[in-house]
Amino acid sequence: xxKIQLNGKKIAIRxxxxxxxxxxxxxxxxxxxxxxxxxxxxxxxxxxKKYLKNNDKLEVVHFIGGG
Amino acid sequence: xxxxxxKIENIKLKSRLIVGTGKYKNFKETAKAVKESGADMVTVAxxxxxxxxxxxxxxxxxxNPKKIIYLPNTAGCFTSEEALRTLRLAREMGGWKLVKxxxxxxxxxxxxNMIETLKSTKTLVKEGFKVMVYCTDDxxxxxxxxxxxxxxxxxxxxxxxxxxxxxNKVNISIIIKQSKVPVIVxxxxxxxxxxxxxxxxxxxxxxxxSAIANAKNPIKMAxxxxxxVISGRDSYLAGRMKKNYFAIPSSPTDGLI
Numbered sequence: 001x002x003k004i005q006l007n008g009k010k011i012a013i014r015x016x017x018x019x020x021x022x023x024x025x026x027x028x029x030x031x032x033x034x035x036x037x038x039x040x041x042x043x044x045x046x047x048x049k050k051y052l053k054n055n056d057k058l059e060v061v062h063f064i065g066g067g
Numbered sequence: 068x069x070x071x072x073x074k075i076e077n078i079k080l081k082s083r084l085i086v087g088t089g090k091y092k093n094f095k096e097t098a099k100a101v102k103e104s105g106a107d108m109v110t111v112a113x114x115x116x117x118x119x120x121x122x123x124x125x126x127x128x129x130x131n132p133k134k135i136i137y138l139p140n141t142a143g144c145f146t147s148e149e150a151l152r153t154l155r156l157a158r159e160m161g162g163w164k165l166v167k168x169x170x171x172x173x174x175x176x177x178x179x180n181m182i183e184t185l186k187s188t189k190t191l192v193k194e195g196f197k198v199m200v201y202c203t204d205d206x207x208x209x210x211x212x213x214x215x216x217x218x219x220x221x222x223x224x225x226x227x228x229x230x231x232x233x234x235n236k237v238n239i240s241i242i243i244k245q246s247k248v249p250v251i252v253x254x255x256x257x258x259x260x261x262x263x264x265x266x267x268x269x270x271x272x273x274x275x276x277s278a279i280a281n282a283k284n285p286i287k288m289a290x291x292x293x294x295x296v297i298s299g300r301d302s303y304l305a306g307r308m309k310k311n312y313f314a315i316p317s318s319p320t321d322g323l324i
Contacts, residue, residue: 007115026118032127033116034160036152041159059115061156063126065097066112066142067087067227067254067276 004056013052020047022058033062071304073271075249076165076197076218078136082106083266084296085138085251087276091285094129100279101130104289108136110167110274112143113153113160132161138199140167145180147187154191165218166191169201177227177254181208185215192216201253204238210245219248221274224265225255228277232261236268243269259288259295266299267307 001012006022013022019042023029035042036059042050052058073080086106091097101109109130117123130137139157141150147170154166170187172180179201185208191198192215199219200212209220222242225231232255233239243250249271256262262273275292282288 007118009118028116028118031116031125032132032160034113034156036156041155043159060118061113061160062116063111063132063137063139063157063160064114065088065091065094065126066110066140067089067274 002052002054004052004058006058007060017052018048019050019052022052023047028060031062033060035060071300075199078165080107082293082296083272083300084292085110085272085274086279087274088126088130089276090280094124094126096285098129100285100289101135103286103293104279105293108138110138110140110276112140113157137161137163138165138167139163141169144169145171147183150187151190154196158196164195165197165199167199167201167221179203185211188212188215188217199251204235204242206238206241206245209242213246213248217248219251220246221251221253223254224252224261227254229255230257230278231255232257233264239265239270240268259291262292262295263299266296267302269303
């Protein structure tokens with residue numbers, strides 16, 4: 001298992017999972033989201049190429065109501 | 068008569084009213100109010116998604132970003148870094164280049180930090196963003212923003228969420244007269260007549276959130292704002308009558324019996 005930080009929460013994921021796998025697990029693969037991986041924004045096209053490893057920090061954001 | 072077109076960069080808008088999507092009771096109310104307001108552009112914020120609650124409704128389920136223009140905003144950002152990070156994520160999310168920048172400087176007044184705002188504007192423009200900028204009503208700083216490549220100048224009428232209305236008509240008028248890009252009053256509008264006043268002095272548009280969302284009946288207030296903005300714009304284009312210090316009769320005095 002790999003331990004990563006997702007939106008500030010520690011979670012465990014299966015080894016060799018990609019960002020896409022993670023989004024699918026949380027049913028977010030079809031949602032309008034953006035991802036920051038260890039402080040770097042990852043383009044959508046690279047979600048399947050980016051493998052997650054121990055201690056990675058992931059931020060998944062979306063649009064909410066705002067002024 | 069020449070058609071009155073409202074354009075921000077290359078985006079044509081039917082309505083001169085832009086509405087915020089915060090503070091509503093629920094998404095249903097948000098969607099209803101937006102529809103009633105007639106706005107074709109809404110501001111939205113960027114936040115962490117709730118990962119664990121998969122069934123929680125999200126904004127895009129209620130306001131289709133393909134049908135209404137999402138204007139990502141950096142509300143709540145107090146540094147240039149935070150604002151840039153937010154907008155870069157927003158661009159990745161939707162592919163939007165047109166964004167609203169706001170870098171706040173003080174928690175109590177939510178006044179914009181103009182030094183950071185100016186710095187961020189320059190960086191964003193360099194990165195290819197089209198930036199609508201929330202700012203103070205200082206004409207000099209508004210000019211600096213325009214020179215830095217801002218796509219629209221968005222001075223505050225009064226502090227965010229205060230509902231105090233247009234407090235410095237003179238400064239806003241100066242900014243309107245000197246600007247070649249659209250001037251949109253943002254923040255502080257309290258009620259429909261405030262929006263009319265802003266439009267009457269020649270603002271290109273107004274951005275409203277709290278005044279609609281915090282009304283007792285937000286849906287009705289959304290409609291009130293729609294009409295207020297149309298009235299104010301028409302009144303500006305029509306050109307008001309001259310003011311006189313003494314009465315001038317409305318009926319002819321000739322032929323009085």
